[in-house]
Amino acid sequence: xxxxxxxxxxxxxxxxxxxxxxxxxxxxxxxxxxxxxxxxxxxxxxxxxxxxxxxxxxxxxxxxxxxxxxxxxxxxxxxxxxxxxxxxxxxxxxxxxxxxxxxxxxxxxxxxxxxxxxxxxxxxxxxxxxxxxxxxxxxxxxxxxxxxxxxxxxxxxxxxxxxxxxxxxxxxxxxxxxxxxxxxxxxxxxxxxxxxxxxxxxxxxxxxxxxxxxxxxxxxxxxxxxxxxxxxxxxxxxxxxxxxxxxxxxxxxxxxxxxxxxxxxxxxxxxxxxxxxxxxxxxxxxxxxxxxxxxxxxxxxxxxxxxxxxxxxxxxxxxxxxxxxxxxxxxxxxxxxxxxxxxxxxxxxxxxxxxxxxxxxxxxxxxxxxxxxxxxx
Numbered sequence: 001x002x003x004x005x006x007x008x009x010x011x012x013x014x015x016x017x018x019x020x021x022x023x024x025x026x027x028x029x030x031x032x033x034x035x036x037x038x039x040x041x042x043x044x045x046x047x048x049x050x051x052x053x054x055x056x057x058x059x060x061x062x063x064x065x066x067x068x069x070x071x072x073x074x075x076x077x078x079x080x081x082x083x084x085x086x087x088x089x090x091x092x093x094x095x096x097x098x099x100x101x102x103x104x105x106x107x108x109x110x111x112x113x114x115x116x117x118x119x120x121x122x123x124x125x126x127x128x129x130x131x132x133x134x135x136x137x138x139x140x141x142x143x144x145x146x147x148x149x150x151x152x153x154x155x156x157x158x159x160x161x162x163x164x165x166x167x168x169x170x171x172x173x174x175x176x177x178x179x180x181x182x183x184x185x186x187x188x189x190x191x192x193x194x195x196x197x198x199x200x201x202x203x204x205x206x207x208x209x210x211x212x213x214x215x216x217x218x219x220x221x222x223x224x225x226x227x228x229x230x231x232x233x234x235x236x237x238x239x240x241x242x243x244x245x246x247x248x249x250x251x252x253x254x255x256x257x258x259x260x261x262x263x264x265x266x267x268x269x270x271x272x273x274x275x276x277x278x279x280x281x282x283x284x285x286x287x288x289x290x291x292x293x294x295x296x297x298x299x300x301x302x303x304x305x306x307x308x309x310x311x312x313x314x315x316x317x318x319x320x321x322x323x324x325x326x327x328x329x330x331x332x333x334x335x336x337x338x339x340x341x342x343x344x345x346x347x348x349x350x351x352x353x354x355x356x357x358x359x360x361x362x363x364x365x366x367x368x369x370x371x372x373x374x375x376x377x
Contacts, residue, residue: 032169035059039180045076046083048184052151052177053092064133064154066126068094070102070147079188081265091128099147101125106140112170113138114161117154125152134158139174143182151177197271199249200256208270208278212337215268215280220326220335227289229279230320230344231259231296234356236275239315243307251305251315258303262296278341286323286364293319293359301357316357320348324365340365 035055042048049067057065069076077095080087087093101124105113113121114137125138133154141148151174155161195207203211219226233239233255240248252275259277260269268280281289297317305313322343324335347362354360 032059032173036173036176039176042180042184043187044083045079045184045188046085048180049080049085049090049093053090056151056153060153062153063156064092064126064129064152066092066094066152066154067149068096068102068125068152069149070097070099071095072097075189075192076185079192084266094125094127096124096149102140102147102150105138105150110140110142112140112167112174114165114167114170115163116158125150126154131156135161137161137170139170139177141174141178141181143178148178148181148185200253200271202256202260202277203268203270205270205272208268208272208280209337211268212280212341215282216324216335216337216340218282219324222283223326224283225285225323225325226340227281227284227286227321227323228340228344229281229289229293229296230272230322230341230348231277231279231293232318232348232352233275234316234318234352239313243311243313247305247307247313251313254303254305255300255315255317258299259296262292262299278344284323285325286321286361289321289323290359290361293321297357297359318348318351318356319359320344320346320351320362321359322347322362322365335365 038051038055039048042051052067053065056062071077074095074097077087080093087095105121105125115135117126117133117136119132122132122136122138126132126136134156135154135158137153139151139153141150153161195203195210197204215226218224233251236248236251239251252271256269256271256277259279263269263279263281266282270278272278281292284292297319300315300317303315305315307313322340324340343362343365347360350362351358351360
């Protein structure tokens, strides 16, 4: 009888363990499904990157998660930077210019790689880590015959991932993330197409009108200055009339590139219309904005172009500057975006009247003016 009771106790213990295991698996399944559902709601590449790196690590209790993206034309860098992601602060986001590391690891199988960490296979997916994971699961993100990247999971437990493990859940996760990534990239490309000026390659006015409100809100939250540059190519009509509209288009594209080269990656540059450009410089005082504007003016003046008949074309630019400085007194005030642009436009008008090829500041947007806008809102 005693032996029977012992066996019953052992069976009960095994049963309890089995029930606990089932409950734990059910809990993980619900977490997994919730994570999948969350992925499907994301609308931007920036959001998807942050979710994959942070939420995946928390949900699965991992020691390391990295995300590889194939960026052959370096377009994704621009998307992410324009969306406010500071790439130097994201060492777990890996942007690669070709698919060779993915081809080397996955070959034609295109199935998750599971097993012990080996430098020859895994170093490209877990770089610059003080301590490498003991075991890894590297999942290919593959759609319509092309590698989009990989989601890379790492654990300090040597037995967490092994080649003998069933990969059903991981393959499903790989499929869902691939689908989300494909949809997100399509959305980003579509959004970029609708916000980019086809001739110059810089943002268009529609994009600028959307961003200026966001930049003003950010300046007020952080109490950091925001400067606006209004730029206009001098005597542009004469260039069109003398050299033709094709040459005029080339001048616009060249000058846009010169302006962009003097701005930071987080500054906003747009073609405002015709030969006019406009830029927003975050955390830039009036003094800093004037320095940037003068640097742009000089770079444009130094740039020479040749027409079809080899005549040298020298282009100059006039720039108006306006600055909003919220400071402690500006906290909570809502300025009108049009007022900042109008102030820069008026300064540009003065630059034109002063002989062109110069920079004029319209000053700092006064707090009293901002207060008036609040009363009228």
